Amino acid sequence: MSTVRARAAGVTGHRLFWPLVVLVLLLMANAIYRPSFLSVELKNGHLYGSLIDIVRLSAPLILVALGMSLVIATGGIDLSVGAVAAVAGAVACLYISEQPDQNSLGVVLTAVALGFGVALLLGAWNGILVAGIGIQPIIATLILMVAGRGLAQLIAEGQIITINSGPYKVIGVGHLLTLPFAIVIALAVTVLVAVLTRRTALGMIIESVGGNAEASRLAGIRSRRITFLVYVVSAACAAIAGFMMTANVSSADGNAVGLWVELDAILAVVIGGTALAGGRFYLGGTVVGALLIQTLTTSVYAMNIDPQTSLLFKAVVVIVVCLIQAPAFRARFRRRRSVPVTPVEPVGTEKEQVPA
Amino acid sequence: MAKTGITLTRRGLGAMLAVGLLAGGLAGCGNSDTGGDGDSGSSGGGNGKLVIGFSQVGAESGWRTANTNSIKESAAEAGYELKFDDAQGKQENQIKAIRNFIQQKVDVIAFSPVVESGWDTVLKEAKDAKIPVILTDRAVDSADKSLYKTFIGSDFVKEGRLAGEWLVKEKSAATGPVNIVELQGTTGSAPANDRKKGFAEAIAANPNLKVVASQSGDFTRAGGKQVMEQFLKANPKIDVLFAHNDDMGLGALEAITAAGKTPGKDITIITIDAVKDGMQALADGKFNFIAECSPLLGPQLMDLAKKVKAGEEVPARVETEETTFTQEQAKAALPNRKY
Structure with missing residues (x-):
């Protein structure tokens, strides 16, 4: 009996439990509104349905949020990811639009390499400002958030670059083994980052830098190098996301690509259980957070919620997720019901000293 | 070690700010050159040519660029002198430009307001100087409608x-x-x-x-x-x-x-x-x-400028000449599209 209860407490106490519950509730609400929401059919040899849309559209956000997780783990933040995505997408699309044969694979690979290279430079710029010069991350990346958007518009000369390139389009809307290619890329990058950080000491080193950079340095970790590295990785992830966003509509709009994606990414990271203070990160949680945010957006359209109220709807769901995920809030709620499931909870005992 | 890091930071920030200010100042200088097209030596209306001062919002989209080009081209076609200013999305730039136009005693002032409010003072100055004002593309919310002659834009x-x-x-x-x-x-x-x-x-x-x-x-x-x-x-x-x-x-x-x-x-x-x-x-x-x-309101604007200068009555609201396109009309019109 007690083991069952302990196990139940273990499940509900898991940091992914509540985000997953909300995700399932959202999907159920959609299914009640329109039963066919959950149906997935095979169309033209690939999967088709609202669920597939959610997965495909969340791919760029997953990528950006992955990079953001690592940056936040070091106690930093990267506000420039949206602008970097816009620059990378604009560079790639501009190059493709100037080639005589837009459908050549070589052209597309060169374009992607160019966009990626520019993004790495921008990431290195962030890294130098934060790790090298020591500017606060929020200020350092704010510079590129504003300037990068201007750079993207400059590259596109204020116009929307429209391209007609089959191979480039695959990045955004192609399919691999009936699955959207974008999500395959996003998952591959997720696995790569997970293996590199969790199967080696790298993840722990990143967390230790976030916990205390100076102590880590004294312990023999090159803190600055690690900090520099995470900003470069973040920019690299943003670049791939930028390719997906521009390939999705076969055009690069310097004003719109990746607009506000930095805020969605931070939200995804927080929903996933990573603290903004740094020192810890949970990649699985970040992926769930990104899926939850995209599901919210898609629900608004699928349930035809009035545009004037949709932002409020999103805000309410996010607040609920954040609140029920906070141990302090849950502990207070549980104490009201007066049956403490786990009597020795540090948060609970602390709270008991506060007069109600 | 840490200390030098911090001082470096401060100095670095200061240097960056200085560079930023300098760049801003330079851009401002380039911007305040309202000479634009035509000979900037002649101060307004000296040689009998109609002189129009125009302040544009900025160049934020292809639509806006086409709008700017339309106004420049039709001014050249009509043989008017155009003093063009790009406000770069800032109201203070636009107010400065309008004051410049007043000082230069242009014949007509036209502008696309960056924002709706806060124009009463500068428009009053133009009125006192007896220079008619035409709003293009965007409206202002001034209660006193006599501050401008007309508003031309899309409906x-x-x-x-x-x-x-x-x-x-x-x-x-x-x-x-x-x-x-x-x-x-x-x-x-x-x-x-x-x-x-x-x-x-x-x-x-x-x-x-x-x-x-x-x-x-x-x-x-x-x-x-x-x-x-x-x-x-x-x-x-x-x-x-x-x-x-x-x-x-x-x-x-x-x-x-x-x-x-x-x-x-x-x-x-x-x-x-x-x-x-x-x-x-x-x-x-x-x-x-x-x-x-349509952003191509240049020809209509030139026509209105001529009329208000001559003291003719113009309607308070003028709609941009716009059309509609079916598939057949699009095929015919596409080769000549400017934007």
């Missing part, structure tokens, strides 16, 4: 109505219900509100025409595509798509194709704007109808 309600009227005519033979989905512009923006209103008024003429879903696609292609994907899944029978601009319509095209339907045939597509990519889609048969939102 968004009319654009929506033209789109709706075409649809009513097109579907006049329909006996059953016609399901319409609508892609709205950015929630709360004037073009989105007005186009929605105009369209709704027009289609009320036929009770068979019904908007079954309406969502904001933020005027972007990605937004239009994402919303259309869900519209297609939630509504098995969609007959018509009405998008508040070409870009959202272009995004929706991809969603429609991915759903295995043929845009322009299975689903009738109506948009507003008539930018180049949109006109191309119309000529290719993917769109069915576009109501134009």
Whole structure:
């Protein structure tokens, strides 16, 4: 009996439990509104349905949020990811639009390499400002958030670059083994980052830098190098996301690509259980957070919620997720019901000293 | 070690700020050169030529660039001297430019206000100097209507109505219900509100025409595509798509194709704007109808400038000459499109 209860407490106490519950509730609400929401059919040899849309559209956000997780783990933040995505997408699309044969694979690979290279430079710029010069991350990346958007518009000369390139389009809307290619890329990058950080000491080193950079340095970790590295990785992830966003509509709009994606990414990271203070990160949680945010957006359209109220709807769901995920809030709620499931909870005992 | 790091930081920041200020100052200098076209040596109206001072919002989009070019070209064609100023999206630049125009004693001042409010003082100065003012493209909210002579610009309600009227005519033979989905512009923006209103008024003429879903696609292609994907899944029978601009319509095209339907045939597509990519889609048969939102108000502006200078009465509100395009008209017009 007690083991069952302990196990139940273990499940509900898991940091992914509540985000997953909300995700399932959202999907159920959609299914009640329109039963066919959950149906997935095979169309033209690939999967088709609202669920597939959610997965495909969340791919760029997953990528950006992955990079953001690592940056936040070091106690930093990267506000420039949206602008970097816009620059990378604009560079790639501009190059493709100037080639005589837009459908050549070589052209597309060169374009992607160019966009990626520019993004790495921008990431290195962030890294130098934060790790090298020591500017606060929020200020350092704010510079590129504003300037990068201007750079993207400059590259596109204020116009929307429209391209007609089959191979480039695959990045955004192609399919691999009936699955959207974008999500395959996003998952591959997720696995790569997970293996590199969790199967080696790298993840722990990143967390230790976030916990205390100076102590880590004294312990023999090159803190600055690690900090520099995470900003470069973040920019690299943003670049791939930028390719997906521009390939999705076969055009690069310097004003719109990746607009506000930095805020969605931070939200995804927080929903996933990573603290903004740094020192810890949970990649699985970040992926769930990104899926939850995209599901919210898609629900608004699928349930035809009035545009004037949709932002409020999103805000309410996010607040609920954040609140029920906070141990302090849950502990207070549980104490009201007066049956403490786990009597020795540090948060609970602390709270008991506060007069109600 | 740490200490030097901090001092370095401060110095670095200071240097960066200094560089930023310098760059800003330089841009400002370049900007305040209102000489623009024509000989800047002659101070306003000396040689009998009509002198117009024009302050543009900025160069934020292809539409705006076409607007600027139209005004410059038609001034050159009419043989007027144009003092052109780019406000770069800042009201203080625009106020400074207008004061410059007043000092230079130009014959007519025209400008596209960056924001709606805060113009009373500078417009009063122009009035006291007896220089007539024409607003272009955007309105101001001054209570005193005598501060400016006229306002020339697009009528968004009319654009929506033209789109709706075409649809009513097109579907006049329909006996059953016609399901319409609508892609709205950015929630709360004037073009989105007005186009929605105009369209709704027009289609009320036929009770068979019904908007079954309406969502904001933020005027972007990605937004239009994402919303259309869900519209297609939630509504098995969609007959018509009405998008508040070409870009959202272009995004929706991809969603429609991915759903295995043929845009322009299975689903009738109506948009507003008539930018180049949109006109191309119309000529290719993917769109069915576009109501134009034209930036080419230069010739009309020159005509108005001449009239107000001569002291003739002009209407308080002048609509930009705009047209509509069907697929055939788009094919004919496409080679000559300027934007």
